[in-house]
Amino acid sequence: MTNAIEERLTELGLTLPDAPAPAANYVPYxxxxxxxxxxxxxxxNADGFVTGKVGDDLTVEEGAAAAKxxxxxxxxxxxxxxxGDLTRLKRVVKLVGFVNSHGDFQDQPKVINGASDLMVExxxxxxxxxxxxxxxxxxxxxxAVEIEGIFEID
Numbered sequence: 245m246t247n248a249i250e251e252r253l254t255e256l257g258l259t260l261p262d263a264p265a266p267a268a269n270y271v272p273y274x275x276x277x278x279x280x281x282x283x284x285x286x287x288x289n290a291d292g293f294v295t296g297k298v299g300d301d302l303t304v305e306e307g308a309a310a311a312k313x314x315x316x317x318x319x320x321x322x323x324x325x326x327x328g329d330l331t332r333l334k335r336v337v338k339l340v341g342f343v344n345s346h347g348d349f350q351d352q353p354k355v356i357n358g359a360s361d362l363m364v365e366x367x368x369x370x371x372x373x374x375x376x377x378x379x380x381x382x383x384x385x386x387x388a389v390e391i392e393g394i395f396e397i398d
Contacts (some may be wrong), residue, residue: 249319249330260316263324266286267384273325279337280395285317286387287366295386298385299349304390307343307351311358314341314391317364318334318359322395336363336373340360342380344388359391 251296253260266272273282294323298307316326319330326332341356343349356377363371373393374376383390 247329247331249333249366250337255267256365256372258316258366260320260323261288262335263320264317267277271322275325275397277373277398278334278398280322280397282318282321282325282395284342284390284392285314285321286377286384287311287313287389288317288387293385294388295337296344297349298343298345298355298388299351300346304351304354307355307388308361310386310388311341311356311391312362313345314389315339315359318393318395320354321389325395326397327385332398333367333370333394334398335370338369338374338376339391339393340376340378341389341391342378342383344381344383344386352379352391355389356391358389367376 273280294310297301323330343352343355
Protein backbone atom coordinates (compact mmCIF):
# COMPACT_ATOMS: atom_id res chain seq x y z
CA MET A 245 0.00 0.00 0.00
CA THR A 246 1.50 3.31 -1.07
CA ASN A 247 0.89 6.35 1.08
CA ALA A 248 2.38 9.78 1.74
CA ILE A 249 4.86 8.42 4.30
CA GLU A 250 6.16 5.73 1.97
CA GLU A 251 6.27 8.24 -0.90
CA ARG A 252 8.30 10.64 1.25
CA LEU A 253 10.73 7.85 2.19
CA THR A 254 11.18 7.11 -1.51
CA GLU A 255 11.76 10.81 -2.28
CA LEU A 256 14.49 10.81 0.38
CA GLY A 257 16.04 7.67 -1.12
CA LEU A 258 15.25 5.65 2.00
CA THR A 259 13.80 2.17 2.41
CA LEU A 260 12.38 0.75 5.60
CA PRO A 261 14.00 -2.53 6.60
CA ASP A 262 11.91 -5.53 7.54
CA ALA A 263 10.91 -5.15 11.19
CA PRO A 264 13.78 -6.78 13.10
CA ALA A 265 12.95 -9.75 15.33
CA PRO A 266 13.75 -9.38 19.03
CA ALA A 267 17.17 -10.59 20.13
CA ALA A 268 16.04 -11.79 23.58
CA ASN A 269 12.93 -12.43 25.69
CA TYR A 270 10.79 -9.42 24.76
CA VAL A 271 8.41 -8.31 22.01
CA PRO A 272 9.34 -5.71 19.40
CA TYR A 273 6.37 -3.49 20.25
CA UNK A 274 3.33 -3.29 22.47
CA UNK A 275 0.12 -1.52 21.56
CA UNK A 276 -2.24 -0.23 24.20
CA UNK A 277 -5.13 1.83 22.89
CA UNK A 278 -3.78 4.19 20.23
CA UNK A 279 -0.24 4.11 21.61
CA UNK A 280 2.54 1.88 20.30
CA UNK A 281 5.65 1.41 22.43
CA UNK A 282 8.54 0.21 20.28
CA UNK A 283 11.42 -1.63 21.91
CA UNK A 284 14.93 -0.31 21.41
CA UNK A 285 16.14 -0.50 17.82
CA UNK A 286 19.88 -0.83 17.38
CA UNK A 287 22.14 0.67 14.74
CA UNK A 288 22.18 -1.85 11.94
CA ASN A 289 22.50 -1.67 8.17
CA ALA A 290 22.62 -4.23 5.34
CA ASP A 291 26.20 -5.13 6.32
CA GLY A 292 25.33 -5.78 9.98
CA PHE A 293 25.73 -3.86 13.21
CA VAL A 294 27.16 -0.34 13.25
CA THR A 295 29.49 -0.64 16.22
CA GLY A 296 31.87 1.35 18.35
CA LYS A 297 32.00 4.22 20.80
CA VAL A 298 30.90 7.57 19.40
CA GLY A 299 33.59 10.15 20.01
CA ASP A 300 36.26 7.46 19.95
CA ASP A 301 35.69 4.89 17.18
CA LEU A 302 33.02 6.96 15.37
CA THR A 303 32.57 10.67 14.73
CA VAL A 304 29.44 12.51 15.85
CA GLU A 305 28.31 12.51 12.20
CA GLU A 306 28.79 8.74 11.94
CA GLY A 307 26.86 8.37 15.19
CA ALA A 308 24.03 10.49 13.79
CA ALA A 309 23.95 8.24 10.70
CA ALA A 310 23.71 5.23 13.04
CA ALA A 311 20.82 6.93 14.88
CA LYS A 312 19.07 7.48 11.55
CA UNK A 313 19.28 3.72 10.98
CA UNK A 314 17.63 3.22 14.37
CA UNK A 315 14.88 5.63 13.29
CA UNK A 316 14.23 3.56 10.18
CA UNK A 317 14.00 0.47 12.39
CA UNK A 318 11.48 2.25 14.61
CA UNK A 319 9.31 3.15 11.62
CA UNK A 320 9.56 -0.45 10.39
CA UNK A 321 8.24 -1.68 13.74
CA UNK A 322 5.40 0.87 13.64
CA UNK A 323 4.53 -0.33 10.14
CA UNK A 324 4.37 -3.90 11.51
CA UNK A 325 2.21 -2.75 14.43
CA UNK A 326 -0.14 -1.11 11.90
CA UNK A 327 -0.48 -4.28 9.84
CA GLY A 328 1.66 -2.76 7.07
CA ASP A 329 -0.48 0.38 6.79
CA LEU A 330 1.61 3.43 7.70
CA THR A 331 -1.38 5.68 6.98
CA ARG A 332 -2.43 4.77 10.54
CA LEU A 333 0.62 6.56 12.03
CA LYS A 334 -0.54 9.86 13.53
CA ARG A 335 2.57 11.14 15.30
CA VAL A 336 5.82 10.42 17.04
CA VAL A 337 5.30 11.03 20.76
CA LYS A 338 8.75 10.40 22.26
CA LEU A 339 12.17 8.97 21.44
CA VAL A 340 14.71 7.80 24.01
CA GLY A 341 18.21 7.45 22.60
CA PHE A 342 21.27 5.75 24.07
CA VAL A 343 24.71 6.55 22.68
CA ASN A 344 27.63 4.16 23.22
CA SER A 345 30.18 6.70 24.47
CA HIS A 346 32.70 7.48 27.17
CA GLY A 347 31.78 9.47 30.26
CA ASP A 348 33.35 12.68 28.99
CA PHE A 349 31.46 12.65 25.66
CA GLN A 350 28.81 15.38 25.66
CA ASP A 351 27.30 15.39 22.17
CA GLN A 352 24.59 12.75 22.67
CA PRO A 353 21.88 15.19 21.48
CA LYS A 354 23.74 15.75 18.19
CA VAL A 355 23.93 11.99 17.67
CA ILE A 356 20.25 11.35 18.40
CA ASN A 357 19.37 14.20 16.05
CA GLY A 358 19.99 11.63 13.31
CA ALA A 359 16.73 9.92 14.28
CA SER A 360 14.88 13.08 15.27
CA ASP A 361 15.71 14.80 11.98
CA LEU A 362 14.57 11.70 10.09
CA MET A 363 11.18 11.72 11.82
CA VAL A 364 10.60 15.37 10.91
CA GLU A 365 11.88 14.90 7.33
CA UNK A 366 9.51 12.00 6.79
CA UNK A 367 6.48 13.04 8.85
CA UNK A 368 6.66 16.84 9.04
CA UNK A 369 5.07 18.27 12.19
CA UNK A 370 3.76 14.80 13.13
CA UNK A 371 7.42 13.78 13.50
CA UNK A 372 8.18 16.39 16.20
CA UNK A 373 8.51 14.65 19.54
CA UNK A 374 9.67 14.76 23.14
CA UNK A 375 13.09 13.19 23.57
CA UNK A 376 15.89 12.02 25.83
CA UNK A 377 19.49 11.50 24.68
CA UNK A 378 21.80 9.77 27.14
CA UNK A 379 25.25 8.22 27.25
CA UNK A 380 25.71 4.49 27.76
CA UNK A 381 29.05 2.97 28.69
CA UNK A 382 28.19 -0.07 26.59
CA UNK A 383 25.33 -1.27 24.41
CA UNK A 384 24.35 -4.76 23.20
CA UNK A 385 26.67 -6.16 20.51
CA UNK A 386 28.79 -3.00 20.94
CA UNK A 387 26.34 -1.08 18.73
CA ALA A 388 26.86 2.66 18.49
CA VAL A 389 23.24 3.69 19.16
CA GLU A 390 19.97 2.25 20.46
CA ILE A 391 16.67 4.14 20.32
CA GLU A 392 13.20 3.28 21.61
CA GLY A 393 10.04 5.14 20.71
CA ILE A 394 6.44 5.89 21.54
CA PHE A 395 4.00 6.50 18.68
CA GLU A 396 0.33 7.43 18.32
CA ILE A 397 -1.67 5.53 15.69
CA ASP A 398 -5.28 5.40 14.48
